[in-house]
Amino acid sequence: MDTRNDMLRLLNNRRPGFSLEQPFYIDPGFYQLDLELVWYRDWLFVGHDCEVAKPGAFFTVQVGDYPVVIVRGRDGQIRAFHNSCRHRGSRVCTAHKGTSARLVCPYHQWTYDLDGSLVFARQMADDFRKEEFGLKPVACESVGGYIFICLAQEPADFAPFRAMMEPYFRPHRLGEAKVAHEATIVEKGNWKLVWENNRECYHCAANHPELCKTFPEAPTVTGVNGAESDPDMLAHWAKCEAAGLPSRFRIDDRGQYRATRAPLLRDAVSYTSTGKRAVGRNLSDDVATDRIGTLLLYHYPTTWNHVLGDHAVTFRVLPISATETAVTTKWLVHKDAVEGVDYDLQNLIHVWTETNDEDRRIVEENAFGIRSPAYEPGPYSELHEGGVIQFVDWYAGFMAPRLAEGAAPRL
Numbered sequence: 053m054d055t056r057n058d059m060l061r062l063l064n065n066r067r068p069g070f071s072l073e074q075p076f077y078i079d080p081g082f083y084q085l086d087l088e089l090v091w092y093r094d095w096l097f098v099g100h101d102c103e104v105a106k107p108g109a110f111f112t113v114q115v116g117d118y119p120v121v122i123v124r125g126r127d128g129q130i131r132a133f134h135n136s137c138r139h140r141g142s143r144v145c146t147a148h149k150g151t152s153a154r155l156v157c158p159y160h161q162w163t164y165d166l167d168g169s170l171v172f173a174r175q176m177a178d179d180f181r182k183e184e185f186g187l188k189p190v191a192c193e194s195v196g197g198y199i200f201i202c203l204a205q206e207p208a209d210f211a212p213f214r215a216m217m218e219p220y221f222r223p224h225r226l227g228e229a230k231v232a233h234e235a236t237i238v239e240k241g242n243w244k245l246v247w248e249n250n251r252e253c254y255h256c257a258a259n260h261p262e263l264c265k266t267f268p269e270a271p272t273v274t275g276v277n278g279a280e281s282d283p284d285m286l287a288h289w290a291k292c293e294a295a296g297l298p299s300r301f302r303i304d305d306r307g308q309y310r311a312t313r314a315p316l317l318r319d320a321v322s323y324t325s326t327g328k329r330a331v332g333r334n335l336s337d338d339v340a341t342d343r344i345g346t347l348l349l350y351h352y353p354t355t356w357n358h359v360l361g362d363h364a365v366t367f368r369v370l371p372i373s374a375t376e377t378a379v380t381t382k383w384l385v386h387k388d389a390v391e392g393v394d395y396d397l398q399n400l401i402h403v404w405t406e407t408n409d410e411d412r413r414i415v416e417e418n419a420f421g422i423r424s425p426a427y428e429p430g431p432y433s434e435l436h437e438g439g440v441i442q443f444v445d446w447y448a449g450f451m452a453p454r455l456a457e458g459a460a461p462r463l
């Protein structure tokens with residue numbers, strides 16, 4: 053309870069436009085509150101429909117203390133379950149991903165159907181009722197090729213996000229793409245530092261030589277202010293919307309997610325060293341041109357994304373501890389694109405592999421310095437770090453009322 057009150061007090065007294073106090077970035081008690089109030093309550097991006105293309109295909113994910121399995125049923129529906137056996141609690145699916153006709157617990161082989169129902173349990177008492185011991189469901193939604201889960205008993209309404217995101221993503225057909233490559237890195241920094249770094253390009257010129265050949269540094273691209281009065285953005289939206297692609301900057305009322313299309317530099321069409329396409333075949337058969345720049349989407353706290361004409365790069369953020377965060381990157385291409393024929397894998401992944409490693413180092417140095425007893429919150433650049441200010445405001449606005457619900461009354 054003390055930690056709850058400490059966090060609430062620091063949020064109520066924080067200086068707007070400044071970074072957070074040290075405990076938000078390093079304290080295990082604060083981290084636990086982040087898990088309970090954000091990660092265990094809100095919608096989280098976990099993976100793509102195309103990763104569970106066939107019935108029986110599954111993948112697993114760990115959110116704080118919760119192991120979860122996501123599986124496609126024989127009816128084609130994607131479902132999520134707590135990956136904890138109803139016998140004595142063992143993890144049922146131990147693999148990162150796989151395909152299985154049934155989900156069989158490795159401990160005593162209790163066997164679950166793909167819809168979570170328990171279908172087989174050896175030599176239990178005569179009055180044992182299998183129907184009472186199905187896997188516990190986790191709320192699961194799929195939109196535009198993205199699978200989201202929510203661990204809360206009563207999930208927030210997913211419909212507004214679906215309504216905003218779906219028109220932007222539908223033309224790109226990510227639900228039927230394929231993952232050409234995936235990579236997970238662990239950054240030694242709190243998940244909020246990963247996000248703060250992502251929400252600005254103030255650091256780009258000095259740190260991302262490869263990305264900066266194609267990705268604009270303009271704060272109107274990465275941030276949340278001024279896109280509507282940036283002539284480059286306006287011209288790009290007009291061009292893309294004429295081609296049937298929703299493109300304008302949109303953000304939800306609470307600032308949890310935003311979508312916009314942005315041009316790349318010097319007529320680049322892809323994130324390659326030359327700006328030329330990395331994949332010979334367009335990502336979507338419904339998008340004829342590759343001159344569509346990048347479709348940017350973020351959804352706090354788990355994902356930011358770039359969808360290009362020839363491929364998409366998607367990112368998933370998952371916290372590991374107060375000072376460690378896993379970032380998983382996936383490169384998606386047309387399902388029929390063939391490695392070695394339509395694309396060279398190294399060429400496809402080069403820019404973001406470098407960029408991710410550069411960002412990892414930045415986040416780790418940031419975390420290192422914040423651990424100093426001499427650290428105090430510093431001012432963000434309003435021009436370049438408007439996106440960071442917005443992220444921290446979202447976080448504070450999300451946490452404070454939830455903390456207040458459970459805070460001890462003042463005596």
Ligand code: 3BY
Nearest residue numbers: 250251252253256274356
């Ligand atoms: O991945 C991104 O969208 C952000 C934007 C600027 C820095 N970083 C590359």
Ligand code: FES
Nearest residue numbers: 137139140157160
């Ligand atoms: Fe799963 Fe025993 S714990 S079958």
Ligand code: FE
Nearest residue numbers: 249256260411
């Ligand atoms: Fe960066």
